[in-house]
Amino acid sequence: MKKTGIWILLSVFFLVACGQTPAPEPIIQPTAAPAPTAAPTKAPEGPALAREIALDYLAEQYGAQAPGRDLDWQERRITPEGLLGSETYQYTAGDWTLTVHYPVVAPEAVIYRVEVENAAAGFYWQGSVDAQGQLAEIPAGAIMARDAVLDYLSAQYADQAPAQDLRWWGQRTTPEDLLGSETYQFSADGWVMTVQYPVVAPEAVIYRVDVSNVATAFSWQGTVDAAGQVDELDEGDGEVVDGWTGVLVKLPPGSQFGGYFQRDDGERFDFGTQDQAVRELLSTYTWTGAQVRIWGQVYYGVPATEARHVEVERVEALSGPADDPRNLSPFAQLEASSTLPADRSASYGAYNAIDGLLETSWVEGVEGPGVGEWILLTFPGTIEISQFSLDVGYDQDEELFFANNRIKRATVYVSDEQFELEFSDERGLQALAMARTPGGPIETTFVKLVIEEVYPGSRYDDTCLAEIEVWGLVRE
Ligand SMILES: [Ca+2]
Ligand SMILES: [Ca+2]
Numbered sequence: 252m253k254k255t256g257i258w259i260l261l262s263v264f265f266l267v268a269c270g271q272t273p274a275p276e277p278i279i280q281p282t283a284a285p286a287p288t289a290a291p292t293k294a295p296e297g298p299a300l301a302r303e304i305a306l307d308y309l310a311e312q313y314g315a316q317a318p319g320r321d322l323d324w325q326e327r328r329i330t331p332e333g334l335l336g337s338e339t340y341q342y343t344a345g346d347w348t349l350t351v352h353y354p355v356v357a358p359e360a361v362i363y364r365v366e367v368e369n370a371a372a373g374f375y376w377q378g379s380v381d382a383q384g385q386l387a388e389i390p391a392g393a394i395m396a397r398d399a400v401l402d403y404l405s406a407q408y409a410d411q412a413p414a415q416d417l418r419w420w421g422q423r424t425t426p427e428d429l430l431g432s433e434t435y436q437f438s439a440d441g442w443v444m445t446v447q448y449p450v451v452a453p454e455a456v457i458y459r460v461d462v463s464n465v466a467t468a469f470s471w472q473g474t475v476d477a478a479g480q481v482d483e484l485d486e487g488d489g490e491v492v493d494g495w496t497g498v499l500v501k502l503p504p505g506s507q508f509g510g511y512f513q514r515d516d517g518e519r520f521d522f523g524t525q526d527q528a529v530r531e532l533l534s535t536y537t538w539t540g541a542q543v544r545i546w547g548q549v550y551y552g553v554p555a556t557e558a559r560h561v562e563v564e565r566v567e568a569l570s571g572p573a574d575d576p577r578n579l580s581p582f583a584q585l586e587a588s589s590t591l592p593a594d595r596s597a598s599y600g601a602y603n604a605i606d607g608l609l610e611t612s613w614v615e616g617v618e619g620p621g622v623g624e625w626i627l628l629t630f631p632g633t634i635e636i637s638q639f640s641l642d643v644g645y646d647q648d649e650e651l652f653f654a655n656n657r658i659k660r661a662t663v664y665v666s667d668e669q670f671e672l673e674f675s676d677e678r679g680l681q682a683l684a685m686a687r688t689p690g691g692p693i694e695t696t697f698v699k700l701v702i703e704e705v706y707p708g709s710r711y712d713d714t715c716l717a718e719i720e721v722w723g724l725v726r727e
Contacts, residue, residue, distance in 0.1 A: 298340045298351035301363035301380040308386050318347045346371040364420040389421040393435040393446045396458035396475040403481040413442050441466050457554045484550040492547045499537040503581040503607035511556040521555030524563040532566050539725045540573025576637040578720040580605040583628035589616035604716050610647040612715040621714045625701040635692045638722035640680040645715035656705040656714040665695035676706045
């Protein structure tokens with residue numbers, strides 16, 4: 252089972268009691284009516300402090316592109332008249348505009364949203380600063396997707412679309428236990444925009460964007476690719492998914508899409524949801540391999556597995572964990588004792604060994620053949636292993652395979668026992684069935700493979716592992 256981490260934020264207040272003896276009761280004396288005081292002309296300390304923290308960060312991260320630290324900022328309160336509950340201050344210096352927006356809440360709970368803009372220089376940045384001074388940046392990609400969708404909406408939907416002069420304030424809303432994707436939510440005057448995207452190479456990211464306004468009942472879904480191309484998911488094209496049955500499959504890390512739903516007839520669909528409870532169930536059922544039934548809508552012509560995406564509204568399990576062994580490596584967290592540093596042609600990190608590609612490899616990074624070096628796969632729960640499949644060299648092509656070392660013998664550690672494995676000197680996956688005879692099932696939460704002996708490479712003294720598949724069943 253997937254465990255949901257619960258984060259409890261404790262705010263501790265110290266009340267300082269002064270004095271040993273009770274203070275004398277103040278004597279209240281009638282006084283003249285207080286003289287009217289001028290409206291405060293200075294903002295509270297908070298927004299100016301948030302401004303300084305943001306400017307320090309920008310100077311550090313963006314150097315000469317960032318606003319200079321010697322600028323003389325002019326302050327102005329721009330909170331709309333009659334608006335309660337939040338404050339907005341604007342600071343200007345030359346072509347620079349810096350806006351700080353924050354809710355009127357207890358000081359220790361305030362989060363300041365900071366926007367920094369210089370249209371002439373083409374600079375735009377948004378982030379937040381909390382009451383403890385912690386700064387969080389809104390990724391440029393999420394802002395790019397946001398602005399691409401706003402342009403698209405104003406072109407396509409004119410007066411139904413969000414007004415162009417709205418200020419959209421963002422925050423990270425990625426669920427704490429969610430790996431592999433990020434979610435940012437922007438809001439502006441009754442509008443909410445959610446931008447969700449997988450954590451993959453920036454040029455391969457597809458942003459999923461949902462825009463809605465409860466008051467006007469406007470709702471829009473679409474995607475934005477890394478180049479800013481907007482594709483609308485047309486609600487009219489959405490076919491109702493009314494209790495389809497199938498299984499949820501996770502793709503190896505580095506795949507363009509994270510996984511798919513495989514319907515009983517073999518058809519595959521990308522899947523996702525905006526509902527956190529449904530997301531947790533989908534993630535659990537993907538891990539166990541359970542047969543599931545799903546409800547929602549399917550969209551065609553989208554950048555996704557087989558160009559179709561199911562937006563899941565409800566899911567239920569029809570069975571317990573899968574009965575047939577599956578390759579569980581895509582679920583593992585990876586660690587290696589050493590890694591050959593990346594060079595111009597490739598990188599050699601541990602995840603290369605579970606990305607499903609024979610042409611990418613984990614390569615040890617020590618002097619010599621790396622006997623004793625290891626790679627460790629840690630699973631989200633207990634599994635019962637039935638088979639290992641390994642490709643024991645750098646299998647991009649025949650020449651590179653034999654130019655580098657191949658693993659000849661390895662020790663595999665699982666829970667509290669170990670196995671000695673021996674491999675042939677050949678390309679491709681070598682399957683080794685794992686069973687105790689006699690004995691019970693091999694159950695573990697991890698697999699650690701230690702290099703014991705190699706077939707020497709003709710050119711390099713680097714030992715490579717193109718792929719390690721751990722086949723088995725989920726036991727939880
Ligand atoms: Ca690989
Ligand atoms: Ca080496």
